Amino acid sequence: MITEHEGPGSLVILANFVSPLAVGLHEESVLRQWSRQAPRKLWLTRPGDVLITPVPLSDAFRRYVFQRLGIPDGAVDIIVVPDTPHVPMAEALAGHGLLESLRARVGERPTARLLPTALDEASVALAMDLRIPVMPYETGVPNRATLRAVAELNTKSGFRAVAHSLGIRLPRGRACTGAELDRATGALLGAHERVVVKPDRSAGGHGLHFLTRGERTARPAQPPEGHWVVEEYVDHTRAVSAQGHVTAALTEVVYDGEMRMNGGSFAGYRSPLTDLSGPARQELTAWTGALGRHLALEGYRGPYSLDAVSAQDGTLYALECNVRRTATTTVHALLSRLTGTDHPLPAWATGTAVAASPMSFDAAVTRLAEAGLDYRPGDAEGVLLYADRPVHGTDWRYAALATDRARLTEVEAGLAAALGHDRS
Structure with missing residues (x-):
């Protein structure tokens, strides 16, 4: 189990799937879809914790989780924040009159700490309002420079810039504005049979468009002020990912695995990696470690992941990173907790x-x-x-x-x- 789930004191677990970190807040349907996964955060709780969730939890699910964790029913406070379009969940608390109730609960827990799913400005502002630290920051809350670095690395263009500086192999491509998108796509299709057009801020495969040379395929809408990344499509045998974790003292690669994909979207995970060559797996580990050390210098603390694909000839290409809690972070934590081991699963x-x-x-x-x-x-x-x-x-x-x-x-x-x- 990763370090912020250990130690004394209660956690205020903020399942802020509605955050501008992964996609724009105007993407209401995808944010609503992701929010339906928020109940999984109940697996992280201990008696005395507070879970803030965008969707209600069924009584049957709550009993199921608590029975397996050995937690008495009612030992965890659950606050449901109704859907509020275009507003980060951490801000929506006040709009629904829930902030005072949360302040009261925190007042009863003098050693409480905030554990957000996405480290955005709204979650840090909430921690400061509640006068509690953000886990696992030794200074209490990350500074603005760290927040900017996190926001930038959760874009495709920001990742490409850092990856280039770290020597991480990438597909050929470029970042562009919506006004430049047609020209950039045409140029890349002139050199490659197939390309991928990605919204600069997107996650889980949302918004990807695959274009093939010579085919009459509709391009995505392209408002001039929008930002995109166009890359060559890497014909690959598998999509892989490694999960890292950064603390003040250590950067480590916690686990790796193969991503199950459906039309370019994440559909599941299998760990550990077994069908990747030894050198390629070592390269994935080295890249993930290098990215973690860069994040540490930026002041970031916590989990992150690096996603890549293995080409037909075995060459590895990195695609993006996720500097936040991902679809596998909580599952790995709950399995480690239930098996009672710190060894690799x-x-x-x-x-x-x-x-x-x-x-x-x-x-x-x-x-x-x-x-x-x-x-x-x-x-x-x-x-x-x-x-x-x-x-x-x-x-x-x-x-x-x-x-x-x-x-x-x-x-x-x-x-x-x-x-x-x-x-x-």
Whole structure:
């Protein structure tokens, strides 16, 4: 488990998926979709903690999590912040009259610390209003220069600039404005059969457009003031990612894995990496470490990830970094917590299992139990439903754990069979 989840004092866990760090606040639909994953943050809680979430948690999910964590029901305060378009979640607290209630809770917890999902200006302002530190900053809160560096590295152009300075291999490409996009795309298509057009600030594959030379493919809308990155498309065998963590004393690579992709969008993860050549995996580790040391110099503390693809000839190309808590950070933390080990996990994965028909949360857990897959603390293998019941009751986000890669494949196949549908 990463360091900020350890030690005394309560955490105020801010699940601020609605933040301008990953995408623009005008992207209401994608922010709303990401916010549905906020219930997974309940796995980070301990008695006395406060969870601030953009979506309510079902009673069944809350019982499920607390039973496995050994936490009494009611020992964690949960504050739900209703959706507020175009406003960062940390600011929306005041607009919904929830700030005074939060101040009162913090007043009862003199050693409380704020743990935001995204380190944006609004979350730091909230910590200062509450007079509590942001974890894991030894100075209490990061300075403005650090916030600027974090915001910049969460853009495609900002990452490319830093990667160039660190000697990290990138696909050929360039950053441009919307007014320059057609010209930049045409020039790159003149040299490469296929290119990718990316909004400068985007995440999880949102907003990507793939264009092929000679095809009449619609280009994305291009307001002149917008910012984009156009890159050659790297024909690849797999997409990979490594997760790093920065403290005042140490930068380390915590885990790596292969990303499951669906149309350029993140759809799951399998760790550790096993199908990448030794030199390529070492290169990914070295790049991730170099990026972490750069972040440390910028004053950043906490988790970050580096995403890359392996080309047909085995050459590795970095695509982007995520300087925030990612889709795998909480899952890795909860699995480490439930297994009770600080050693690398043997084999684990995340994904979405599609049920043949809608079902309740309790019914889905019953299916797992009947299949012998319902994970309990200390088990060597099993499945956890880590993000509450999906909206339509069919697409279940899960984490799976096993003793090795072959057994992990069997566990995931068992989950698909238990829900009556193929795994996606």
